Amino acid sequence: MPRPRRRRIINFEPDTTYFKPRGIPMRDLQEVCIAPDELQAIKLYDLDGLSQIEAAVSMGISQPTFARIIKQAHKKIAQGLIRGLAIRL
DSSP, rough: OOOOOOOOOOOOOOSSSSOOTTTSOOGGGGGEEEEHHHHHHHHHISSSSSOOOHHOOOOHHHHHHHHHHHHHHHHHHHHHHHHEEEOOO
């Protein structure tokens, strides 16, 4: 049986909920969903410029867990941009 998932500290709420390619109706788009912990990781690491260790401490998780979260978030964003998917936050 796996260990229980540790609660993550998330203190960021985005102003928008979707990004999509211009000129294509939402009903014609597939979407990729960015989870709240992934969005928090992107904010701390990419926008605020914290190291992975500092960002992990801020979220209350380990650095390896933070690295997995940020890698997954970057992959989802890349899929949305390259494949023209809607990105739901």
